[in-house]
Amino acid sequence: MNQLASTVKPEQDFKEKTTKLIDSLKAICANFGLGNDGNEFKIITQLFLYKFLNDKFAAEAKKQFPDVTNAKEWEAKIDSLSDAEFEKMTMRMNPNTATLKPIHFISTLYQLQNTENFAQRFDDTLADIAAINQDVFAVKTDGGAKIVLFDRLSEYIADPTKRDEFCKAAINKLIDFSFEHIFEQKFDFYAMIFEYLIKDYNSNSGGKYAEYFTPHAVARIMAEILVPKSVRGEIRNATCYDPSAGSGTLLMNVAHAIGEDRCTIFTQDISQKSSNLLRLNLILNNLVHSIPNVIQGNTLLHPFHRDGNTWKQFDYIVSNPPFKLDFSDIHKSLEAKAYQTRFFAGVPKVPKSKKDSMAIYQLFLQHIIVSLKPTGKAAIVVPTGFITAQSGIDRSIREHLVNNKILAGVVSMPSNIFATTGTNVSILFIDASNKSDVVLIDASNLGEKVKEGKNQKTVLSDDEEQQIINAFNQKTAIEDFSVVVSYEEIAAKNYSLSAGQYFDVKIEYVDITPEEFQQKMQTFTQNLDDLFSQSHELEAEIKKQLAGLRYE
Template sequence: MTTSQFETKTKELIDGLKKTCATYGLGNDGNEFKIITQAFLYKFMNDKFAHEMQQLDVLLRKAPHWEEKLATYSDDDVEMLHLQLLENTARLERHHLIRSLFGHQNDNDFAQRFDETLIDIAILNADIFSVQTDGGTKITLFDRLSLFIADPSKRNAFCRAIINQLVTFSFEPIFAEKYDFFATIFEYLISDYNKDGGGKYAEYYTPHAVARIMAAILVTEERDNIRCYDPSAGSGTLLMNLAHAVGEERCTIYSQDISQKSSSLLRLNLILNNLVASIPNVVQGNTILSPAHRAADRSLLKYDYVVANPPFKLDFSDFVEDLDVPENNERFFAGLPNVPKKKKDGMAIYPLFVQHIMHVLKENGRAAIVLPTGFLTAQGGADKKIRKKLVESKMVSGVVSMPSNIFATTGTNVSILFLDRANDGKVLLMDASNLGTKVKEGKNQKTVLSMKEEDRITETFNAREAVEDFTVAVTYEELKKKNYSFSAGQYFEVKIEYSEITAGEFAEKIEGYNQALTTLFQESTDVKSAILENMSRLKLNQA
């Protein structure tokens, strides 16, 4: 079976699981995404375990039905194989396997057996596969899925329908392939569960073009033992692109996100992308109020690369006063916002994320942050203070102003701010707002960048090239003189086009302009007279 065929079969599996949920009244239910993603994760882990066990034992590999062969092994032999498994492979007991459950599907207590299997797997693998809250509570892999069915009499049938979907084919042959296959599948899997048109906290969906551009500009050299961080990680699009650019084996992922759903999706993304070792660093919690990742001395951990697409506006009035403590004075140097009396959901929270990121960058660290384009030129509040600090600290690398509607879910124009603590040279400002093609996505209009346009952005930026009406390379002193503006357009040279004409041609043009102006003045007089006449008639009629 080719990779393309596997992709088709996998999408059919996902569609089948969604159909099962709809059949049992869970279509568009708040818990549907848990059922779909957890059933898929169970399938993935089962097949990954099967693949790795057969790689370890030639007898299992050659057996027509490896599960039947494994059933003949002693407990000690199975345990010995478990000890040899790589860390990124979940440990499953023989009764946890999909084939084992499939053989019990007609049992009267099948739903209970199904749920207990998932819970057993979660407990057995809790140390490696659990994410945690900022309070230290572990969130394990699986829930009791049958309990989402309100009618107990239908739970056996529901779990039976799921297991019959999962047994249709195996992922095993695809594990020898590059994990890009699963990156594509992940997008399809979560397509219905990671949409938020309101741009609420940490659940923005970052287009792949933006994520690829950010990673390609940040990572320009090969380095080892890299810490990558996203303080508003969502489902992990930015982190996955960054990890691929750095090299999965060369980096460790750290993240925090207030959304439990997003943290669960990020865990799934890490599993599919061979980054299981980073799962314990996934924290569900409020980054601004309670940043979780700390060094041994309790100071905030520092990172080599930071990526973020933070929420722009959010009502955080409930905890803004809690931020006003001495330990935050350095982190939030630009101050805390006042709580408005009205429209609290319009509070700008992105400046707090920018300051947090500046605070946690290593001495040679780099960052890329998606921000509203208004940040580049705002002359008041925290935005101006942040830009001034970036210039004075010589830690801004550049800005890319993106096309409008690059995000289909928001009309806000966005730019990407690039930070580099080691940048003593010029700052590259790019206006890429005229690139891309407009397309319809549902009810919204979206701008799509071609791969050629993506390459143009990244290659021009990394070459630090000044291109007419596209990029400009400016010094820190020039930024100061322009009142710390980061907008490329304010630094482009004003072009005046000259053309040679004779005195007669000049006189002819002037005469044409005079005639046009005379006509306009006459039309204006006629309109004014008509208005006065109508007003007079109106007064007479009223009298």
């Protein structure tokens, strides 16, 4: 118990220090007029990333000079290496480590902070780090351009006379903090830090392409069902894909379940901001090897990941596709013949009103189905209306899943599981190897309602999450919660994937005497007579009021 406490406390202390660092960087932005500015998230995330990469390099370098403990001594040791010796040293480092030279160290900038044109030196340092590491750390666009690690951050300060002071303030915050003793922490630890880091920049208030942060409960349920504990450790060289990846919450959970060193991630997302956040998430979670597969671009119009002339297929696909995104400007292109093989159920019409604007998810869903290997598995968040719609593309997709026997099941989630949208959602699970029974779960009655800002959110307990996972993975039928049905039964029910339509209808019988029956009937009759009487009185009053109306 004492050993556990001694482990937990340093971890908790470090989390508190990390959140304090993030808050202090936000305070610097506010003090220089960048609070709530559109570029604030770039400054915060890139300063945080610079610090992380600096300390990661330092930790790896110190391993190679175990006899040197003083910071200045090991930095001097590195500085004295020849180019060949330096290259040999970096090759021995963990491959997740960015290459830095002594002139790039935070400690070097700290010592030079009072020199002339410090802001330019600061920006040049970040630009040099980005250039040296672009082959591994650069995100690509679907047109082939590279989005490098760092911008020239001081240039976001409108007043040039304040740029030196801004960079000095940042360096003085970074120098007093160190990641070096925490790099062995795993996914759960960094998930908390990452969510705190981006919480102000990853909401539905950010404009047209802002993403909705996928709740951890949804991400965990997806990962636990796609990668059950019984198969973990057996999976090798898995490919994991998300065509609308956002900042990567779903992929991080799946990669963690498989093992970060046992899988490679592939993504695409239209948002440059989200792609940059995803890159940071990959760096934090030892998935640097997947960064070259992060693509910023329009998945529907320009799907980047391909095998020759066709779409690349993957072992695992997860997605929380956009429900409400205008695609009128690309609709004609999507309807073009070149795209028809991908959208087998058709391209939806452009919705006439915002109320009907959820059709775009149908395109992502079809893209996912054709991007899945014959042995692959997928989990996709869909609006709950998808599972029962009796016409159109929704129905055609469900028929395809059932008739081709590639459906694993559906979990209908509680309302408001997403605090930022009122849309009821379900999780659709596809398994190309599942040729037998399908699991349908109605979890809509689970969870506790809590307030999150101005919104109401439903939060599942750990036990409720496990209840869903166990019922699905064990294919267990539970009264008024889960059913296990055949493909033939689903077809007979008009391809409905709603668990409630398969629950047994129960009629409870109660023994009563003839006298009790007569008494109940008299009560019902009396109540009905009272209602009729009230209705007649209302009719008379309405007619009286109408008769009193006069035209003037």
